[in-house]
Amino acid sequence: MKWLKSSAVSIGLICVIFLIIIPVPAGVLDFLFMLNLSIGVVILLTALFIKDTLQFSIFPSLLLMTTLFRLALEISATRLILGNSGDAGEVIAAFGSFVIKGNLVVGVVVFLIIVVVQFIVITKGSERVAEVAARFTLDAMPGKQMAIDADLNAGIITEPEARRRRTNIQREADFYGSMDGASKFVKGDATVAILIVIINIVGGVISGLVAGEDIQKVLTTYTQATIGEGLLAQLPALLISVATGLIVTRAASDANISQDLASQLLSRPLVLRITGGVLLFIMFLPGFPAPVLFLEGALFIVLSFVVDRRQKRAAMAPAAAAAAAAVPAADAELKKLQNPENVYQYLEVETIEMEFGYSLIPLVDESQGGTFVDKVVMFRKQFALDTGMVIPSVRMRDNIQLGNNTYVIKIRGEEVARGELLAGSLLIMNPSADTFDVDGVDTVEPAFGLKARWISPEKRSEAELKGYTVIDPAAVMMTHLSEIIRRHAWEMLGRKEVNALLDTVKKNNASLVEELIPNKLTVGELQKVLQNLLRESVPIRDMVGILETLADHAPKIKDADLLSEFARQGLRRTISHRYAPHGELQVITVDPQVEQLINQSVRQTDSGAYLAIEPDKAQAIIDNLTALVGRCGDAGIEPVVLAAPQTRLYLKRLTEQALPDLAVISYNELENDVKLQALGAVAA
Template sequence: MQNMRGLSQGNLGIPLFLLVILAMVMLPMPAFLLDVLFTFNIALSIVVLLVSVYSLRPLDFAVFPTILLLSTLMRLALNVASTRVVLMYGHEGGDAAGKVIEAFGSVVIGGNYVVGIVVFLILVIINFVVVTKGAGRISEVSARFTLDAMPGKQMAIDADLNAGLINQEDAKQRRQDVTQEADFYGAMDGASKFVRGDAVAGILILVINILGGLLIGLIQHDLSFDVAVEYYSLLTIGDGLVAQIPSLLLSTAAAIMVTRQNSSNDMGTQIISQMFGSPRALIVTAAIMTIMGLVPGMPHVAFLSLAAASGGAAWFLIRQKERARVKAEVEQQMKSEPKASEAPDDAKDLDWSDVMPVDMVGLEVGYRLIPMVDKLQGGQLLNRIKGVRKKLSQDLGFLVPSVHIRDNLDLMPGAYRITLMGVVAGEADIFPDRDLAINPGQVFGSLKGVEVKDPAFGLAATWIEPGQREHAQTLGYTVVDASTVVATHLNQILQNHAHELLGHEEVQQLLDMLAKTSPKLVEDLVPAKLSISVLLKVLQNLLMEHVPLKDFRSVAEALSDAATRTQDPVALTASVRVAVSRLIIQTINGPEPEIPVVTLDPKLEQLLLGSVQQSQGSDQGLALEPGMAERLQNSLVEAAQKQEMMGQPSILLVAAPVRPLMAKFVRYSEQTIHVLSYQEIPENKKITIVSTVGGQAR
């Protein structure tokens, strides 16, 4: 029973197949069995070719190199078996080696062995010189470029995972696909060598069979030279054609597999959509064929018929595109026009339901971007936005509001606009049918496409065709699709404006969740010591300085302790920052034991402390003259750039009274600078002063 189960699962299939091959090589086979195996070989090659044509991507037929090797071995074994039969029984006539060889020797080439030799050589030349050599070269180049592109693809997967666009399972599957793709092209590079060797073996077997058959017929069977040439030549040529036709089919399948690109359509659909998507090529072809058909001496019927067919196909495509355009315009007009049932009622007076509230977060798209947000059309943007909201909610510590998406005909077709509270926070133009290659800072070449700036981070980028994706990754570019561009831009805006997304309702939700585990703490804090409005202002201050609210219990405990001393939101914020200092340091510098910091010149710091003391109780900023403020700003930017080049965060360490005003001073600078006070450094961390700024202050 176990043996039958192993056989059914394929565990014994390969060993049995190898035994059959050995039997074909070593044992004589009857002509009937040769017919069956030759027919099976032809059917197998046709099946492999069709599977290659209908595969959407190379990895859908990843076992193809193994099948190519096994089919080549079986074909060579059949050549050995048929050679034995031809040489042993060829003197008996054309059907001595079976009906299949006889049919190919007499019917296909008309019984003329000279024609048969020419046809056989042509097939071998096509297979060896054209198809196999080209497929082998493509396999070699594809294998090399796939290996070179692996680091870039892995970085793209890690970037999508960190951005929350994919989960761990998706990242694992994509990494596995990258590895399998490299293995596939490497195996195809080796398997193509077997096919080339098979073509060479076909020529040698033909020569050996003809010479050996002539010697056997003339010496052993006393045949005349003409009869021996006729018998053995036709049998040998038939045998060669039976083997070379499946070999040509498999070589073609190999060439199709290595030239395929990942797509959601099969090869036939791709050819039709890309070759005949534009009627212009057919119109020009029809004009050229018409001119050639009118030249005296040319076959007019053939050329003019083909010209008419090309012109008719172009006219049909133009009509189809016009109908599609009109249909789209009608549907758009029907969407924009109110229905009869929705017509305004003059008798009805206005009420508060007619005042539409603004969306907290909105995304408006042009009409060319509508398929990106339509799941029925394969749009991925909704899933990407859901991933962004989930990741941000986990990082910030509160539920990020949903994004309301709608189309806006006032926008350009490829434009989108992100709004917060009805105000535009960011917008850009994108190409939904292209990929964006972003220059991370060090690349090894340029790309052809539309040069732009990355909407999220302002980096130099280029919109490229999807076929250039792997080439761009090889050059060091980070390549993302249009949906990822919009999602990343949205993620960046929501992070920078997180404090605007937090309102009274969200604060109440945070208190309700904390009350489930610490009811006494919540009861003692709100409204006994703090109003919910002051609590909201403190939490917004924390988010404005990129301090997450994940440890809301520590925040509440710090506020409960500090609220007995002050009700000032700035002072309360400072107390909370000290309480969650370990979280702040980990967010900025990770688990590193040493913290590289930039400090202010002592004289400048004393000047700022005096300024803060004088402006206490007022809403004034730093009392610095414009020249000094500009020099300080430039010094901080230079220090931040040096830290960024060394791969370290930019941290400015100042006295506690100065920290809020300095944080406001650097908030809108070009570089990201974190401002900490001395009290916010945990005891288990060591400070390393990398530079001092503001030394020219007087």
Template sequence: MKVKDIAVLLGVILIVAMLVIPFPTWLLSLLIITNISLALLVLLTAMNMKEALQFSIFPSLILLLTLFRLGLNVSTTRSILSKGDAGGVVETFGTFVVGGNVLVGIVVFFILIIIQFIVITKGAERVSEVAARFTLDAMPGKQMSIDADLNAGVISEHEARERREKVSRESDFYGAMDGASKFVKGDAIAGIIIVFINLLFGIIIGMMDGLPLGEASTKYSMLTVGDGIVSQIPALLISTATGIVVTRAASEGNIGTDILEQLFANAKMLYIAAGTIFLLGITTPINDVLTIPIAASLAIGGYMLSRVSPASEDDLLESVEQTEVDEMKSPDSVINLLNVDAIEFEFGYGLIPLADVNQGGDLLDRIVMIRRQLALELGIVIPVVRIRDNIQLEPNEYRLKIKGNEMARGELLLDHYLAMSPGGEDTVEGIETVEPAFGLPAKWITDEVKEHAELMGYTVVDPASVVSTHITEVLKVNAYDLLGRQETKQLIDHLQESYPILVEEVTPNPLSIGEVQKVLAKLLKENVSIRNLPIIFETLADYGKLSSDTELLTEYVRQSLARQITSQYASDGSTLKVITVSGKIEKMIADSIQQTEHGNYLSMDPTNSQQILEAVAGQVEELSLMQYSPILLCSPAVRMYVRQMLERYFPQVPILSYNELEANVEVQSIGVVNVE
């Protein structure tokens, strides 16, 4: 343990010892002075903090200092009643501070008690209760504000995490202060009771020792009053510090700076105060010698403040413009221009209500849900989506950019609904359009037609749902492009917390982070979720030592994820309808594989490739007419080469191998890809 930790532990042990062990009077005097010093230090610290969390230990410190003060009270009470002496500090406060008059001392003590108990402690207790309740009630709003700033790109993930921690710490702090203020209140009550005990039993013990009633009363009253005052002064300082902490608002300066800057900020107010004090002196019997110097001081202060006038708006605007020019000339500003946001969502000014919370827009909340949905479905943490308006777009137009490149564009009518026909006769009036996410024919209809369209079987959605669905589908298709080495490193670090040995077997040897990233990106590109990272890393640990070919490793991983891939395309008990690849085509592909030291690749005659593509296109079209989703099934040896051939022309057609399907799933071939 460190020396500081041991010192704190010894201090707590000393407090406990004071409750049961008699201390010599010189040690009591030393501890009393220490108590006053600590209370003064706490008060000064509270006055110089900028926000409450800078003194987060304060609730626990109140408890320890209160216990220390009560321990001193017990020790001094024991010394007064047993020896008739409590040390030089108590005697000094009993004689010198109150002038040796017992009644004056009692009056001073009760005034201190009234100030602390009724004024400061009661007010601090009430403020603590209100602050604790309001801080707890404000937590959901603060969390939503942080999420909104994060989705808008105003803050980073690290800054958002820090803000959430701060919100949580504020709640804990004010909750603890609500309880700690009760310690201060109880300390004041205990002080009153201890004084009465010392006074009553001191007189009784003095008379039992043979002292006359008057002498016993004088002696023990002086010691009791001195002990009460010497304990109430640090208690009053702690109470004041408590009030300052719970009433302190976040600021750029300490309380002294804020008082001077805010109380004496307006010169006119000083002139008014000076005139009022001057008139008070000349119109009332108050001595002019007292009022005129104070009025003159206020007037001089107002004159000095008026000379230091704030800069005019023109000067301020010129200063801001000059600062912007200087920033543009600095090399850092040019570097910042090179930054490219991972995901940007831009919209015209007509779509601002979508993102404006004050106008009922919930786009920010929807994007939060989209990121959570994709994390569950694909196992990837989508980067923050930067949302901004763009006057270069049409008023109702929006576009989605990934890494600076436009990936999608659409148009919304905020005062309309998008209606998609179920087929059959089209009887709903509206503006013809195309549903942006899936390219289906649709219509923009008004609110008056909405009910009729729903009765006719139309699928009717609001504009916010249209754009959020479009964003979701585009991000799903391009998820592989959002997974870089840095994002892969974050996934690996998260996995390492639960599976450290597994991660050590895969990276950095035999596979680098870049090679792991390529495998994960290839899985995402074919719409295979990487959420089950333990299975993926188990496979990479088994085969990574045998080969570093990421194409081959991806095939091994897909086969390990057979249960997941099967459930993705075949629901429980249903038959999986597929298009199979003929043995002739598989042999043509196998014969066209070229082996090199950098890996294998497909080198097929263009005529044969064209025939295969036309055959696949014909089968896909037939299945689309039958309202089946096309799935291509082939042998494991050629699956990745078939994918290489078809991914440019049929990117949405899943290509599976026999090893990627569970043995218990029923497969029905409803088409065969073959060539003459």
């Protein structure tokens, strides 16, 4: 059965081709004509119920096959009409007599109307829409690909999801490109149908007159059979043409056409009332049928009140449910608070949490189609792969005290960032400039402070064609959250998380952990080392390498800052690949006098070392370094400061307040094969 299933289309096409050549009995032709009509109904209903064009991606090929099948039926019917004195089967005769009802002129007019509607209105329009859609889809492909790459790099989506989206974009372009050509099949089929009708009538009259039959009888017999066959063939063609128009004009949606029609066309009570009022006004004009207009006007007005009542009930339902649940919940809360031990739960502080204004709740609520929670889950995985740290769960809650479009990000109970979104809009950014040619509301991208603009979803294609980066609100919020997490990751690494990392290492290196913890280093001291690494964006994924380095130096050194420096040197390959992925690194060096000044200003105490440099000299170093970094930024270069191992830590501490994102590394943290290019030197 497998070979039959995989070869059914091939066998069917071969049979259609033989149908053109080999005569078939009238009974078989009846069956095939009804099958053709059934296929047309199935295709039309499928086009109505799909939610996205890619759900019916086989349609262009199916359009060709049904057109070929229909032409084969028309040729076979012509053979029977001309060779069997107009008798081409019961279906054609019944259909012709039902439509014509003894009046050949009516049948001819109905046939011509169907062909003209199909040829000029539906097919011509569908062809134009398919052509424009194909061009716009192809033009928008680069922008869509860039958006996918941006989501993938931000950890919002996974590699399989990115691959699936790229495949869908390619399939969508192929689909509309195929539809642009496939729509011409129906156009040609309508032209052939007219020619076949003329051939059948003329050929039938000639063959009847040659046989000596009466001219009136000949015209009646052959014209009725021809019109019946033409209508029976063109009715499925009309259904498929309508399906073609529905598919090429279909926008992606989470519902089918019927649901979208009800939710979009019949969702505004005021529009329905005005329509009913217009019909009732026309009723009083002379000559118009008052009963019909009164019935339709009253129907629209009644429908408007029904829709209005339903919308009010839907809007009040959540509030009523919340109010009904609030009373028992409040009583239960009071009883619970009577026990003092239950108050301690309110003292807990979440590691990371987000609060949302009312308008942003649909972005987070999965029951309302929100995707933000899924993006956070995917980012957690990507962040763990990038840094080696698993971020805690993000607590999400609504806050009526915030603005409707505002969200707040908190670390350990305190606000560290906030932003504003326009739910239902899209954010665009211009990679090459700060100007925009698409109308919208100017704003600032919350994560990086870049100029941006909110636009309506209808202008997405226009923005993509102009090369702008288009981001949905959930992705904007996720990008902001991801940057905050990366910046404050070291604060989220507590002893609980460190113990979880140690448990992971124990599965394959139990002896290493037992040697180091707690004999040489406590969990708290290890936590400080790992925090120092994360604070300067050094991944801690290679925990085995970090622990081995610490095991070598911990017996002699107890200062967590110095242990962190040795751990960085042990991660030289990771640091080199991070800052010099291609083996070349552009650096700002440090003048020897500056290094000597910093080294002489280090003071050792029992609690650790600190830098005691004179304020004016410190400011001079910072100003000089800031100027160098600014010149590099103007040239499009992201520099790295390269210092001696004994100077690196204190230079970083000196500059981290003025230049928090500046990377400062030492010579011992680079692989030997990294090529260096000096951009300048820090002087005092």
